[in-house]
Amino acid sequence: MSAPCPSAVVPAAPTRPLLEVDLAAVGANVRLLAGRTGGGLMAVVKADGFGHGAVDVARTALAHGATWLGVTGLAEALPLRAAGLRAPVLSWLNPVGADWAAAIAADVDVAVPGLEHLAAVAAAPGRARVHLHVDCGMARDGAAPATWSALCAAARRAERRGEVEVVGVMGHLGCAEDPSDACNARGRTRFAWALETARAAGLRPVHRHLASTAATLTDPRTHHTMSRVGAGLVGIDPSGTTALRGALTLTAPVVSVRQVPAGTPVGYGHEHRTARATHLALVPVGYGDGLPRAASGRAEVVVRGRRRPVVGRLSMDQLVVDVGERPVPPGEPVTLLGPGDAGEPTATDWAGWAGTIAHEVVTGLGAATRTGTRLERRVVGAAHLRSLA
Template sequence: MTAAERRVAVLPRIAPRSRPRLTIDLAAVARNTRLLADRAAGELMAVVKADGFGHGALDVARTALAHGATRLGVTSLEEAWPLRDAGLAAPILSWLNPVDADWAAAAAWDVDVAVPGLQHLAAVAEAPGRHRVHLHVDAGMARDGADPAIWTQLCRTARRAEQRGEVEVVGVMGHLGCADDPGDDCNARGRTRFAWAIEIARAAGLRPRERHLAATAATLTDPRAHHTMCRVGAGLVGIDPSHTADLCPPMTLTAPVTQVRRVRGGTPVGYGHAHRTATATYLGLVPLGYADGLPRTASGRAEVLVRGVRRPVVGRISMDQLVVDLGRAVDLGETVTVFGPGGHGEPTVAEWARWSGTIEHEIVTGIGARVERRTLAVPHLRSLA
């Protein structure tokens, strides 16, 4: 054995408990799904885009389908393939694709696609296979969906493609821009535009049996937006933009203290010396930073839980690490809870979003690949009540 090999042989192994860890409790996803399915007037589509909002698309999909969801939604077709490959047979809709997407594969894999305009419709119709499409109308966001100015033409063109056997128009969809504020007039205008879009589609000879406008917030607050189906993604993982429901956050982020030092009052901490200790204290180093998904903008405001007590994050959050004012000495390897459901006094994702000046969606989808992930399976249904 060479000297280099001997050095490698004695390197210590890092135990999993000594690393930052993201724990995902699928029982919370199950509870949330059942609550949302009870609120929805029709079917519930579980939206598992962005890797299930950072919670694992396949795990969230399976859990949601077992607890009240009947369909799955994704943005790109590339997000649909792993679901089909895993054997999930539920209907899947993909609604955000470039015009040159693999529409033939969508037909072959039995994936519905959304059509937001005439060019997309032509591309889908020309691709091999018979395609189930949802015509997508812009309900007032000037974002995805067809401009109302071309809606009549889109519906008539789709009907001709349908008559030729190239597509089957199975749905009409839209999205509300202000559903997190139920009283905003934007919602009434969006509902009116969506109703108009359905009337135009029917006048063109289409018979869309699936009509869906509501996402999480509208599912919880606006029955007038429900139609035949609600699309819910954020709500599955405990995020309620309307702040009206008691949803369960599934994520808990923990990390070990890797270094502890006693410092004097007035000690500068971190880049730019953005913080100076007020008195003598103990500082703990935690190996998580903005490369792991903790926004730098939370610096100077964020807190973590240490031994059942909230302690402030001090100095600027760095790429790979942050510093906590512990107030007292703790053991190396002591577990710090960065966020969790909040039931034990730990900060929540909602608090981290507020400290960062962003939304919860950005926090949960931003946890980096360096963080170890552990998923807790759903216990027996009776224990979830």
Template sequence: MTRPATLPAPAPALATGLGRRGPSAPELCVDLDAIAANCRLLAGRVRGDLMAVVKADGFGHGAVAVARTAVASGATWLGVTALSEGLALRDAGLRVPVLSWLNPVGADFGAAVRAGVDLAVPSVPHLAAVAAAAGDARTGPARVHLHLDTGLARDGASPEEWPALCRAARLAELDGRVQVVGVMGHLALADVGGPSANAAGRAAFERGLQVARAVGLRPRHRHLAATAATLTDPATHHTMVRVGAGLVGIDPSDSTSLRPALTLTAPVVSVRQVPAGTGVGYGHAWVASRATTLALLPVGYADGLPRAATGRAEVLLGGRRCPVVGRISMDQVVVDVGPGSPVAPGDTATVVGTGRDAAPTAAEWARWARTLEHEIVTGLGSAPLRVLRRFSPDPTWSPS
């Protein structure tokens, strides 16, 4: 074997360390006081009930923790999509009304009836399956909310199917198999809010209510508004509103100052000095234009950071904003902290903050990734092994 004539040049100086000054792993912290404040604000905007929507693990913030906080702060109902989410709330000891509204015909509706979970019914086949499950459960009628499509062409019965669903529901109610306690819809421009934006959706819902009443249904609960309409369009409120994003500090209508509740921090794993011309990460998407200092953080797209934010994202490190350089990888990012930076292994970077300091917020990450805040927070909350939830100091509240 021929040996090289000269040895390779030494690698740039590299310092490593774990946990010298801060936590030894990324931490996702949830500010339940912020969620409580948001819930109180939203509940103060409506005269009827407020349903706290805690689907997708409470928008990545922890469904049970968010649910308990919301119920203690003015919410009178809880809402989820999948039946399994509703059953988990019951298993956690939550006894307020719970509604589940996105289930296949073959779902275990008997479990819902036995657990006292209300069910949204978007079609006659769904109604038949729920009625049959209620008969088998022998626990009394299933509580259902008839779901009307008001313009999304998504979940809910179309206007053409709606009269048949209402008639079938009335027959099932007379047979004692179901109790129609609600009618629900969702606005096609739910993220816009405002009277003019959702006039067509409001009108479609009113027509649906008239059809339901004409066949003898008398639903006590009527709900159409989500966060944006709750904040901007009182005509959509009816007897109840459904709020999810607003609880965790997201206002799609950009009309109200809500408090973000998530903070993601990460320790610096290593620091290296590099000369000008150094390429960073896969494909050398970024090349240093001058000698600088690079810090490595153990977070990436597997933890919910959107890869699409590559080239635009920043973090708070060493008391100032620093750019993320190179491509965002599965479990690591590189940060340019500048020449002569005192940043050292074990220091803590704030990757996502709440806006109380200079740290980037979920809203900024959404802009960098050209998406919406909902995707950012639910993505961050999908890595449970790296989540630390900071619970409220309220002595009357206890975590699960």
């Protein structure tokens, strides 16, 4: 629990909780991912770039090998255009009543998962660029197989009328994090069938994309003309097969330290009692800042180059660290999360402690920086970026 961390580097003392975003790490991940796909790379910057800043991550990705950008709703797509990004953008999760005219005016491609969406998009002024979306076995977004032929036929009629241009077909795999799962073979087969059906209807989709991060890294059969990578941009590999670099580091200063005897209860519910006389350090970060409360009783942080346990329940604004026999002074820097270079916990570690996924951890932390009142956000590694047309 308290073994020294390898190559430990004590960070500069923070004056408040700080979330640092390393765009150099994003760039390195993009280069690796672009080199692993047989087609193009779409950088998915949904959820504010997985909490890392959508515009920053988008610019970095385009500078290092991505050629497309992807988001869910139009509310995420239009700010990319407002920031001056001119690369192709796809938005794939919108209600039927979305502002399709705004998408067309901003030159944003949109996904069409059914006949109702197609009719709404086709009725908008201008000619929309659409990617027909097929359900490849997840029973969520995308057209069900029973409706796919009708959707393709209707899309072809809308093309002839000049209302839409079908430029892509897309799907998503439900089990790509486990390459051996039979779900993936069924998904590949359904996607192949969907492409054949689209071609039989007279459609000629230039862009065909099925793979997200895990499939991009593990299954070349899913690559087609483009892969959609989101989590991998920021260092998360759901398949656990590839060493990507985490791009977030969370630090905070110790607020106060107290010496306590053995048997001292800590935090709400007194779920933890100290096993021996020790020192407890209070750190001003909690679940209100995006740390998962479910990690209570299991999480660790780094203090003076050593892993130390977080004891008691995580509170909304604070947590308590058992720092052992020797006290640390108020203001002492604590590293709660990082890429793991100095033995500090990673987003994957926190996810394991909380029984969740790293995606949830990083997006939660990123959300806490948006008002500037919870976590301070600092971007580093951006000197190489330029405005991209």
